[in-house]
Amino acid sequence: MINRKKNIILLSFLFIGSVINACKQNQSNTQQDSLMTQSWEEIEQKAKGTTVVFMKYLGDKKANKHIDEYVVPTVLKRYGITLKIIPGQGNEIVNSIMTEQEAGLAEGQTDMVWINGETFYQLQQIKGLYGPFTDKLPNSKYINYEDPIIKYDFQQAINGYEAPWGKASFIGITDSARVKNIPQSMQDFEAYWKAHPGKFTIPLDFSGYTLLKSWLVEIAGGIKELDGDFNQEKYDKYAPQLWDFINRNKKYFWKSGSTFPASNVTVSQMFGSGELDFAFSFGITAIDKGIKEGLFPATSKAFVFKAGSIHNTSYLGIPYNAPNKEGALVVINFLLSPEAQIEKSDINNSGGMPVFDYQKLEKQWQDQYQALPKIKYGMSEEAIQEKAIKETHSQYMINVAADFRTQVIEKP
Amino acid sequence: MFKPFNKTFNFSILLLFTLLPLLAGLGYAIAYSFGLVGVLNKGFTLENWKILFSTSEVYISVLYTSWLAFASLSICIFISLAVVLAFPTKFKSGIFSYLVYMPLAFPSIVAAFFFFQFLSNAGILARLCYQLGIISQISDFPNLVNDSYHIGIISTQTFLSLPFFILLYASLYQAEKLEDYQKLAYALGASKKQTIFKISIPILLKRSLPSIIIYFIFKLGSYEVPLLLGKSSPETISVLAVRKLQKFNLLDIPQGYAVAVIYAFLVLILLFIAFKKSKHQYEV
Secondary structure: OHHHHHHHHHHHHHHHHHHHHHHOOOOOOOOOHHHHHOOHHHHHHHHOOOEEEEEEOOOOHHHHHHHHHHHHHHHHHHHOOEEEEEEOOHHHHHHHHHHHHHOOOOOOOOOEEEEOHHHHHHHHHOOOEOOOOHHHOHHHHHEOOOOHHHHEEOOEEOOOOOEEEEEEEOEEEEEOOOOOOOOOOHHHHHHHHHHOOOOOOOOOOHHHHHHHHHHHHHHHOOHHHHOOOOOHHHHHHHHHHHHHHHHHHHHHOHHHHOOOOOOHHHHHHHHHOOOOOEEEEOOOOHHHHHHHOOOOOOOEEEEOOOOOEEEEEEEEEOEOOOOOHHHHHHHHHHHHOHHHHHHHHOOOOOOOEOOEOHHHOOHHHHHHHHOOOOOOOOOOHHHHHHOEEEOOOHHHHHHHHHHHHHHHHOOO | OOHHHHHHHHHHHHHHHHHHHHHHHHHHHHHHHOOOOOOOOOOOOOHHHHHHHHOOHHHHHHHHHHHHHHHHHHHHHHHHHHHHHHOOOOOOOOHHHHHOOHHHHOOHHHHHHHHHHHHOOOOHHHHHHHHOOOOOOHHHOOOOOOOOOOHHHHHHHHHHHHHHHHHHHHHHHHHOOHHHHHHHHHHOOOOHHHHHHHHHHHHHHHHHHHHHHHHHHHHHOOOHHHHHHOOOOOOOHHHHHHHHHHOOOHHHHHHHHHHHHHHHHHHHHHHHHHHHHHHHHHHO
């Protein structure tokens, strides 16, 4: 009995101890400015023979192949850097850096991360990124940092805390054999849903929320109305109209709108199998890739929603506690080079649009870029660029995601 | 002479590898939910708990999770009891003793994907029914995944749990010498029905109660199956916690930890009951 009491007391102390210990964690954010005073040659020299850990999304086979077969061997051969890829995206990256920060780790596990919009916003909230560093990169000369699609990541100025790696544009995908007149406006969609019930749904992920934002922009009468910082008044004015639009039509959605798939991957699979008539993507080469892989029917077609194609850029960042910042800078600089960007833009690789300013390229790179195979099935880069609109502030995404649950999913 | 040393050693091992990480984790989750730790937290607050309980989300989630675990386990226990009582010696050796292990080789996520492909509206079963002329259009196939009756989740959970219970009951059948009891009952004039319902099933259920409770706890924590095969609402407690912990709003993270704390206490209560039950059993 006494032993039992002793054990309970001991366990209680341990429990309290763990809480106190957790409270004492060092939350400081150390920035190593001395790194920026070095010359580029010194940085390259220091990076030689080191390992760089790159946390990125690994869900795209072709993008993985591009990294494994081109980027990894090239940086090893040219800069003597061993590039180690570890999986992680969005919230996983934030959680990983946040956990290290909460544990007070001066040196984290990751040297560079592939991020955009939401993740950048979250990492900035917790001061999780190192920077500014883009001015230090020699290949920054090919980038137009004044281009609003690069300068602002979800309406937040990047201020040198992340370097652009790829441009993406939100498109809808449909099958022209099944859908003769492709709907674009919300009104068109309403008519289509009524005529073809059960053939449409919204994934509960980044793609789905971007679709909701496209409609919010359409309701607001254009992106100008939602440009800039988050505006609660405007959100409160337009969002109820969006929820009303969805609630009055959700009975025509897949499974009568009683549930929504967790991700766009499921939506793409259901589009491929014919269960749905629409899917979504951020890559202009998604259709070519889908058809080649046998996932999409050969009659698949891309289209842009009435509000325009929400454009965003994905970026490369360096965590504040990256142990090998020099190595990360060298790899990021290589990934920004015209050579790596052209290789990446090839539809046989990652696809997508490069981040360089074509006019800033030397002739040899311009020719090489022009020689790339063109998109066969999707929309051309130029056609999408014409309809490109800026992303709204991150807070719109946060609100739309939360309210979609309370205003639509949880409403009978 | 070495007994006291052994006891301390055993307790230290238990403390180091089981209780300590568990308590540290629980302590951290509690501290996070009350705003004591965490990059974005600003000190002690009850706000996260207040927000969490301001809607019925968390209550519904606990009830829904418990219902799913209860439904799949009930079906599973029913089938496995029937199988073991009908073929008590089949699982000792031969092909059945191997086949029964098969679902154990499926990780939850693989089973979830398999059932999704098999039962979805354009899935294998729907196509088969269409080819056989049972339905005139593939879209006529009933909703068996992401459905209101949770058929997809319950089927998958049952499939995953069935081997465990068949093996458990098959071994209990031998260990408890049920065959001898049955023979005795017959000799005393009991009918087959009486033998099954008054002797075999009560003994098997009583002996397996701690395992049932522990398996129930295990099912409460399942994540992949309800995520892929469930509806967007209600969510199971693990899906709710992960959504709060990992989605876009970092300010929801403390609420995610609060959900985890609720789950942990629920599990601790059930464990306490399970140990009480198992202690009583062996005291008999």
